[in-house]
Amino acid sequence: MQVYGLWGKVLDVDLSTGRVSEERIHPITYRTFLGGRGLATYVLWRELGRKWRSVDPLGPENILAILTGPLTGYYPGIKLVVSGKSPQSCGVVGSAISSHVAYSIKAAGYDGILIRGASRDSVYVYVRDDLVEIRDASRLWGLRGLEFVKSLRRELGRDAPSLYIGPAGENLVRTAAVMARWFHAAGYGGYGAVMGSKKLKAVVVEGSGPLPPVARREEFLKLRYEVMDRVAARATFRMWGTTSGLWRVGYETSSEPVRNWVEEWHSREDFNHVVIERKYWIKNPWADWGCPLACMKVSRAVIDGATYYTDGPDYEMGAYLGSNLGVFEVDKAIALSALADDLGLCGIQTGNAVGFAVELYERGVITRDDVGYDLRWGDFNGLRKLVEDVAYRRGFGNVLAEGTYRAAIEVARMKGLPPEEVLKYAVQVKGVGVGAHGIRSRRDYPQPVAYAASVQGGDHTSVAGLPVNSEESEVWSAFLDSAVVCSFTSVEEDTMLKFLDAVTGWGITREELYGTVGLRILSLQRILLLLGGPDVRWDPRVHDDNPPRFYEPLPSGPYAGSTVSRDEVLKSVAEYYKQLGWDEYGVPTEETLKKLGLYDAVETVRALRRELGAS
């Protein structure tokens, strides 16, 4: 059976034994799970599903999946997906990252790389077409992002596409990201720590061959040009990228985190993309491989003689390392973003955890004795120090290095408080800090059900939404992450499916996408999330909910007083599950599993339902 748009094989690298092999992926598996997030979920279920609860995400048993999808390299824009058992949610997160590695993997003749086991000494995996080597990384271990990029260039004598970790990943910080090009990050999931646990500093791929053939070349080319034109016409995004959100999401839609989400509005006019463009950008536009949207912008800030470079800051970084920490000076937000990039920390999870810590400090729950220095809203020096301490697991940073949820439990233990007393300040869902798009004003895109019912917790790129058979649904995110395209360049489902068909010839219809293919991926992710373990388990009756803060009325801005009610959220969650064919606890029903062909999951859901006391 011919497979188009894919090579039908992934590299399999075992770092414990040093064994490198190729694994064939059956065309039917691709047709069933697409690629990227879907294929990662399938592989993890197949290989670890039976013992999921006992698999330590930071142990050698975990599998790090670096996968492309059928649209990678063909559809404008470029992404790959990093996945595995998440050290944050203990489920599966498909963490997308823009990187030339995506194209390069396919040009080397593979669809992805699976990495198992753990090395004793620090290594990096080097792929150049047929050549695959596990190389010594002792000279690279310990380096921060920019230094790593420069050192790798010196070592190889050229710039080579790479995914790597910074000190945070090496120190098994659960909020560590997998990085690319010194500011791109696969942040959600905490896969930087998974790389660190395998002593894997980087994956470097230099592919030089062609992409696999497509099913219908003429149609593919026509669609590609059509989408290129449409995407290039997105003027706001092309001009300012996501940086434009720094003014618009905060000021206009009141859904930006401000001081650990106490507020979601601010009126600081200098936190504005036009000001940032004029004063800080040194490169604009800049694009990832094959992308007509070119949303990247490089900014530079100088503080006390130190120069900081970052992208944008893009909206999420600027919001989480700016307003969420009470920082309203752009140069300082740029500096904190650049620091997180350099340390290999996810800016969202770091800003979430540090904002949580500052609120605890301001409220007197933790003190100078706990932290070792003052921690105040907007105090750049204290914040900078704490971000570094997180990456190196020093002092109180070691507590936050576990991520906001686990840190809250630990602070409660340290202070002899009931966990709820501290968890009420933790703006996270199922171990994952919520992305910088709030729900209270209802003026932004996430619906009240967005995070409570997501299979990726607080991930703002994979939110639940009604109706389930539309781009509002998480099924759509699962599709984009499995076909593996950049969501910023995506268009409506009809064209995306035609594109997929021109490349693969699969003929997947809209009904099939929402009714089976996307739903299958989401259902398996949900089962693995509910299995969880070893250190956390999620009870749908407790954890399929928003953070308590989201039920407080907004205190300021044009939508002051606006909120969502818990009742409304729980009703929407129930409706969402019903539409997906899941039961009242969000467990896929046996009937749904059979419809999806997931017969081997039936026993597992029976056991899950028994545990939940379901009839």
Add this chain to the structure above:
Amino acid sequence: MFCAYFLGNLASQLGPAVCLELGECMDVLSLLDELLRSREVPLSVDELLVTLPDGRPIPPRATTCDVEEVRVLRLLRGG
């Protein structure tokens, strides 16, 4: 009669549908742009997905005489 059906949070701002009796053919995207402005929704049309009810894209430069119904939702989710 031309109707725009809104999905997700757009529906909570604009209502599930806006139907207009128009005396002349109008460019669909310009009309939606005007509607967003008049209701103070801080979005431009290039941030929306505008499709036919069955999810197919509207033809380029479609007017309200070419299409009677459109489905509108937010395009950029994330970032």
